[in-house]
Each structure stands twice: as C-alpha cells, then as structure tokens.
Amino acid sequence: MARRPRRRDAGGMAETAVRVRGLRKRYGDVDAVNGVDLDVRQGEVFALLGPNGAGKSTAVEILEGHRRRTAGEVSVLGADPARAGRDWRARIGIVPQTSAENPQLTVREMVRHFASYYPRPRDPDEVIEAVGLAEQAGRRVGRLSGGQRRRVDVALGIIGDPELLFLDEPTTGFDPDARRRFWELIQGLAHDGTTILLTTHYLDEAEALADRVGVIAAGRMLAVDTPARLGGRATATARVSWRDPDGPRHIDTASPTQVVAELSAKFGGEVPELAVTRPSLEDVYLEMIGAVR
Amino acid sequence: MTLALRLGLARGALELKMFVRERAAVAFSFGLPIVLLLIFGTVFKGEVGDTGVDFRQYFAAGIIASGIMSTTFTSLGIAIASERDDGTLKRLYGTPMPRASYFIGKTVSALTLSVAETAVLFAVGGALFGLRPPATPERWLTFAWVFVLGVTACTLLGVAVSGVPASGRSAAAVFNLPYLVLQFISGVFFVFGDLPSGVQQVGALFPLKWMCQGLRSALLPDALLAAEPARSWEHGRVALVLAAWCMGGLVLCLTTFRWKRRHER
Ligand SMILES: Nc1ncnc2c1ncn2[C@@H]1O[C@H](COP(=O)(O)OP(=O)(O)OP(=O)(O)O)[C@@H](O)[C@H]1O
Ligand SMILES: [Mg+2]
Numbered sequence: 229m230a231r232r233p234r235r236r237d238a239g240g241m242a243e244t245a246v247r248v249r250g251l252r253k254r255y256g257d258v259d260a261v262n263g264v265d266l267d268v269r270q271g272e273v274f275a276l277l278g279p280n281g282a283g284k285s286t287a288v289e290i291l292e293g294h295r296r297r298t299a300g301e302v303s304v305l306g307a308d309p310a311r312a313g314r315d316w317r318a319r320i321g322i323v324p325q326t327s328a329e330n331p332q333l334t335v336r337e338m339v340r341h342f343a344s345y346y347p348r349p350r351d352p353d354e355v356i357e358a359v360g361l362a363e364q365a366g367r368r369v370g371r372l373s374g375g376q377r378r379r380v381d382v383a384l385g386i387i388g389d390p391e392l393l394f395l396d397e398p399t400t401g402f403d404p405d406a407r408r409r410f411w412e413l414i415q416g417l418a419h420d421g422t423t424i425l426l427t428t429h430y431l432d433e434a435e436a437l438a439d440r441v442g443v444i445a446a447g448r449m450l451a452v453d454t455p456a457r458l459g460g461r462a463t464a465t466a467r468v469s470w471r472d473p474d475g476p477r478h479i480d481t482a483s484p485t486q487v488v489a490e491l492s493a494k495f496g497g498e499v500p501e502l503a504v505t506r507p508s509l510e511d512v513y514l515e516m517i518g519a520v521r
Numbered sequence: 522m523t524l525a526l527r528l529g530l531a532r533g534a535l536e537l538k539m540f541v542r543e544r545a546a547v548a549f550s551f552g553l554p555i556v557l558l559l560i561f562g563t564v565f566k567g568e569v570g571d572t573g574v575d576f577r578q579y580f581a582a583g584i585i586a587s588g589i590m591s592t593t594f595t596s597l598g599i600a601i602a603s604e605r606d607d608g609t610l611k612r613l614y615g616t617p618m619p620r621a622s623y624f625i626g627k628t629v630s631a632l633t634l635s636v637a638e639t640a641v642l643f644a645v646g647g648a649l650f651g652l653r654p655p656a657t658p659e660r661w662l663t664f665a666w667v668f669v670l671g672v673t674a675c676t677l678l679g680v681a682v683s684g685v686p687a688s689g690r691s692a693a694a695v696f697n698l699p700y701l702v703l704q705f706i707s708g709v710f711f712v713f714g715d716l717p718s719g720v721q722q723v724g725a726l727f728p729l730k731w732m733c734q735g736l737r738s739a740l741l742p743d744a745l746l747a748a749e750p751a752r753s754w755e756h757g758r759v760a761l762v763l764a765a766w767c768m769g770g771l772v773l774c775l776t777t778f779r780w781k782r783r784h785e786r
Contacts, residue, residue: 292615295786317617324615328608332542333535341535344528345618368542388616 244303245270245392245423246291251300253286253447260286262447264300268425273418275438275455276427279517283447284427285325288396291425292322305392318347321390323381323398325427331370335361338369339383346388359383360409375401382410386417393417395426399433411436431509441509443516450516459512471501528618529625536630550596551634554588555641561710562649569712570748574741576712581646582740583709585639586732589668590675590703592634595696597627598679602696603689606782614780624680624774631676639668652740660739663756667735670763674728677770684777708733714750721750728766735759 246268253261261283268274276284289295290302293309293316302309307316330338339356343349356365359379364372369380378401385393395414399407407430414437418424428434434441435455442452456462468487469478481487484504491499507515540546561584562577569579604610613623646652655661679696686692704710706724713721713730724730737745738754746752 294611294615294781314617314619317615322612322615324608324612326608327612328604330539330609332539337535337538341531342616344531345616347617384612 243270244268245272245305246274246425247301247303248287248291249301251287251290251302252298253283253290253295254298259447261290261297264444264447264449266442266449266452268423270423271418271421272439273414273424273426273437275434275441276425276444277429277431277434277441277513278427278444282444284444285396287444288394288425288427289324292320292394293317318388319391321385321388321393323385323393323395325396325400327381329369329377329380331368334366334368335372335380335383336365338380339387342384343387348389349387350389352387355383355387358386358413360406375403375406378402379406379410382413390422392423392425395424397427397429399428399430407433431513435509443513445517455509458509459507459516461507461509461512464507464512467505469501469503469505470499476501525619525621526625528622530629532622532626533629533633536626537633540630540634546596546600550591551638554584554591554638555645557587558584558642558645559649562646569745570714572744572747574745574748575650577650578646578652578741579712579737579745580709581642581650581652582736583704583707583733584646585642585740586671586707586729586736587704587709588638588642589635589671589732590700590729592638593631593672593675594679594682595700596634596679597631597676598683598696599689599692601627601680601683602686602692605683605779606689606692608782610780611782611785627680628676631679632672635668635672655739663735664739667732667739667759667763670760670767671728671732671735674763674766674770677767677774678728681770681773681777684779687783703727703729706730708737712748714748725762728763731759731762735763 244267246266248264248266251261251264251266252259264283264287266274266287276288278284286295290297291304291309293304293312296310304312305316305319309316333341335356336352339352343352353362353365356362359382361376361379361383364376369377372380378398382395382398385395385398399410402410411433414424414426418437424437426437438455440452441455441458443450443458451458453459465480465482466484467478467480468484468491469476470491471477479487488499488502488504491502558581561580565576565580567576568574569576601610610623643652643654655664682696683692686695703724706716706720707713707727707729708716708724709729713724713733716724734749734754735756737749738756738759746754
C-alpha cells in the first residue's frame with residue numbers, strides 16, 4: 229500500500245503538533261519534570277537531549293498518554309493525551325525506551341498483527357524491509373540479537389503510518405551501519421511530513437536528524453534551538469590552531485579568516501597543522517549540563 | 522462482526538500460537554492435572570463411603586474442575602502478570618487496539634485450552650478407570666453450564682488477581698498457593714464430605730468446591746448423593762455461587778485492571 233504523503237503546512241500555516249505549557253510531574257518529593265514548555269511544529273523533527281534522569285522519558289510518556297501529569301497544559305495533535313481515545317492513538321506511533329517482545333512470534337507475525345490494529349497501516353513487509361529485518365522476517369523474535377530486537381520496536385512504532393512518531397532512545401544498541409540506515413528511515417519519514425519527537429544521548433544523531441533540539445536537565449528545559457545555533461554555537465569564537473617551530477599554538481578569535489590570512493603570509497604559504505574549529509554540539513551541550521550540576 | 526470482536530478473535534488465535542510454542546508452559550500448566558490424574562488414579566483405591574462409586578472417578582471429576590482452574594485462573598493470571606511486568610500490556614495500550622479485544626483474546630484462549638484439557642482428562646480417565654462422559658442430555662446440559670460458569674469465574678478472577686503480585690516473578694507464588702490449598706479443601710484430593718466441617722465451610726466460600734460438585738452431578742451416579750454433605754446436588758446454589766464469583770470478578774477486573782506496572786503512572 230502506498231503511503232500518503234502529508235503536506236507540511238496544511239492550510240498555508242504550520243500548525244503545532246505538540247504544545248506543552250508548564251508541564252510538571254511529581255514523584256514523591258521529586259519533580260521529575262519541572263515546568264517544561266515545548267512546541268513541536270507539524271512536520272518537524274525535534275530531539276530532546278539531556279543526561280540520565282533528566283526527565284526525558286517522563287515528559288515523552290506524558291505526551292504519549294502513558295503517564296498522568298501533575299500540572300500543566302498538554303495538547304498533542306489537538307487532544308489531551310490523558311483523555312484521548314482510539315482515533316488519536318491511530319495517529320501516533322510509539323517506540324518506548326524499553327519494551328517487550330513476544331519471543332515466540334516471528335518478526336513477520338508480530339508486525340502483521342500490530343498492523344491489524346490500525347485503520348490505515350503500512351505494508352508489513354515494506355516496514356520490515358525498511359528497518360533492515362527482511363532476512364530475519366521469518367525468525368522468532370526471541371532469537372534475534374539485541375539491536376535486531378530494537379529494530380522490531382521501530383517497526384511496530386511506524387507500522388500504523390503515524391502522523392506523529394515518538395522515539396525514546398531508538399538507536400540504543402544499533403551498530404554504526406544500522407544507525408545510518410535508521411537515520412535515513414527517519415529522514416524519509418520526515419520528508420513525507422511525519423512529525424518526530426525523539427530523545428537521544430547521541431549528539432551526532434541529534435545533529436543529523438533534528439530541525440531543533442531541546443536540552444533538558446533536572447526536569448527543566450535549558451535551551452531550545454537548531455543544532456547549529458544551540459548555545460550560541462554559530463557565533464561563538466573560533467579557535468585557530470597550528471604548529472610553529474616552538475610547538476603547537478592556538479588563538480581564540482572572532483575573525484578566524486583574518487588570522488589564517490596573516491598566518492599564511494607569515495609562513496609564506498602552507499601553515500603546518502592548520503585547523504579552524506568551533507565548539508561542537510557536544511562542547512556546548514556539556515557546558516550547559518555542567519552549569520546545572 | 523465488530524472490530525473489537527474480530528481483533529479479539531485474532532488475538533485469541535495468536536495467544537494460542539504463542540502458548541503452543543512455549544513448550545514449558547504447555548508442559549506445566551497443561552500437563553500437571555494430567556500427571557496428577559495418572560499418579561493418584563493409580564494410587565487411590567476403594568469406594569466413596571458405601572455408595573459403590575469408585576473414588577478414582579470422584580477424583581477424576583474433581584481434577585477436571587481443577588484443570589479448568591489451572592488453565593484459567595493460574596496460567597492465565599500468571600501470564601497477565603508477566604505481560605504487565607515486561608511491558609506487553611503497555612505496548613498494547615499505546616496502540617488503537619480496542620481494550621476489549623485483549624480480554625476477548627484471553628477468554629478465547631482460556632476457553633479453548635480448558636476444553637482441550639477436559640477432553641484429555643476424559644480420555645485418560647476413561648482409559649484408566651472407566652470415567653464416562655455425561656450419560657443423558659440433562660447431564661450434558663448440567664456439565665455445560667457448570668463448565669461455562671466455572672471457566673468464566675476463574676478467568677475473571679485470574680485477570681483480577683493478576684494485579685496483586687508486585688512483579689511477574691512473584692506471580693507464580695501468588696497464584697499457585699491458593700490454587701494448591703483450594704484443591705485440598707474443595708473435594709479434589711479428598712472426598713468433600715469427609716473433611717472437617719470448618720474446612721468444608723471455608724472451601725464452600727470459593728468457586729472450586731462448587732465446580733467440583735456441579736461436575737460430579739453431571740458425571741457420577743446419584744448413588745453418590747449419600748456421601749454429599751447436603752444429600753443433594755444443590756444445582757441452584759452451584760449456579761448462584763459461581764454467578765456471584767463471576768460478578769465479583771468482573772467488578773474487580775473493571776475497577777482494578779492496570780495496563781502498566783504498579784509504580785509507572
Ligand atoms: N515511576 C517513577 N517513580 C518515581 N520516580 C521516577 C519514576 N519514573 C521516573 N522517576 C524519576 O524521574 C526522573 C526522570 O526520569 P526519566 O526516566 O524521565 O529520565 P530520562 O531523562 O528519560 O533518563 P534516561 O536518559 O536515563 O532515560 C528520575 O530521577 C527518575 O528516578
Ligand atoms: Mg529515558
């Protein structure tokens with residue numbers, strides 16, 4: 229069955245797929261989520277970053293309708309997840325952080341069966357192929373490797389052809405090749421207009437996939453921006469480093485081009501071990517997180 | 522056919538497929554009553570009182586009731602508790618599957634397994650000591666309603682009690698303990714009328730005693746009535762107690778069923 233391409237901005241205006249205001253979730257005397265605001269536009273890929281225990285899964289599971297919030301306003305595809313029904317569930321897809329498989333069923337049996345829950349599912353074999361399990365389709369889930377089982381989770385998350393897909397650390401346990409293929413899969417879904425909210429600990433993954441990232445720590449949203457601009461990354465001073473006869477040298481500067489020109493003149497051509505770097509996403513992320521600790 | 526029913530039947534077929542592929546489950550929950558029947562059927566001797574009824578036939582009627590409880594209450598309840606613990610229920614909750622389909626699926630598989638279990642017990646009991654299926658249409662009818670009410674009550678109770686164990690691992694203990702005790706005080710291993718009256722009163726609070734009594738009335742000659750404490754099959758009371766347990770079980774299911782682990786909300 230061919231998939232329906234979705235327009236990114238129905239009616240000319242980008243609508244909000246997820247809107248969260250002042251979200252709070254209290255466990256005992258701990259605020260796992262402590263006043264989070266979040267907007268995810270339709271068709272957007274949004275990545276939540278944050279250290280272990282930051283509140284990512286708690287927040288995402290509230291949006292999925294799996295957990296109750298203590299306070300705050302939440303609207304997901306125009307409905308309150310705490311009250312939404314079957315029609316709403318048919319429009320979302322969930323890949324949880326940890327999940328169960330039925331080890332006695334084969335991959336194909338499992339994916340086909342879940343397809344029957346949805347009003348307009350994708351073709352099961354096509355989905356199995358898309359997550360890279362075509363060769364294992366007839367094998368029992370209990371006999372798959374850890375990373376292969378994780379791909380079953382992804383298959384079950386997308387089998388209903390969701391408008392909004394939640395992915396909680398989807399690529400944990402993937403080998404590098406599988407991760408690249410997963411990125412292509414997500415990029416393909418995003419291209420067709422699927423809104424995607426994912427959490428990840430892999431900053432390269434966030435950088436490769438996300439239109440915007442949010443950094444969450446101790447239940448609070450510290451920053452929301454594009455991966456390129458997060459934490460003033462784009463405008464941060466650059467570091468020019470090279471080697472001269474006395475050893476390695478570097479200068480932090482707002483005008484690296486000029487520094488390089490000067491160096492080039494000084495060395496009369498090639499500058500040994502020349503490099504111009506700006507803080508990586510990881511650098512700014514670690515700095516933000518460090519400030520909270 | 523409504524969507525919930527169609528998906529429920531599909532789930533039932535899937536559950537049976539998973540059950541059959543899980544060899545240990547088949548061996549244990551399905552095999553235990555058969556093994557008990559084989560062992561005790563060869564060990565037990567004599568008649569029930571001076572009624573002329575072979576005690577092994579009395580025991581066989583009890584073990585059929587016990588087999589129903591094993592496949593419904595015990596196996597089903599343990600299965601649901603571990604599905605809750607390992608996140609299977611949570612995953613289903615996250616899909617648009619009608620909630621009723623899950624319960625329909627469980628009922629279909631529990632009912633199918635109970636019928637299969639009963640058929641095997643009949644075959645074994647018939648071959649070893651002449652246990653016969655109900656002799657008359659009226660007795661078949663009795664057998665049918667006792668069977669259906671028993672399966673329903675035990676299924677609902679299995680679902681309801683599945684929320685009690687804190688984890689999937691403790692579920693086996695939570696389910697097997699009452700199951701084991703009830704077998705001793707409900708007229709499975711011992712003739713009910715021979716039990717001390719205090720024990721009889723406790724046994725009479727639970728469904729297994731009434732399932733055993735109902736099945737005896739369908740399978741064994743009326744001569745046995747001399748050994749029944751009430752001197753009667755008490756069909757009205759059997760139906761009433763089992764129906765009450767069905768209602769209670771249903772209310773418990775509707776009010777206490779959780780799709781998630783205890784602390785996950
Ligand atoms: N059911 C619960 N009961 C009590 N505390 C909880 C519960 N669930 C989560 N927490 C606490 O809430 C905080 C946030 O947990 P959460 O699982 O949302 O973190 P996370 O950002 O997803 O972490 P990770 O990256 O490790 O997955 C943690 O301190 C955790 O201990
Ligand atoms: Mg998490």
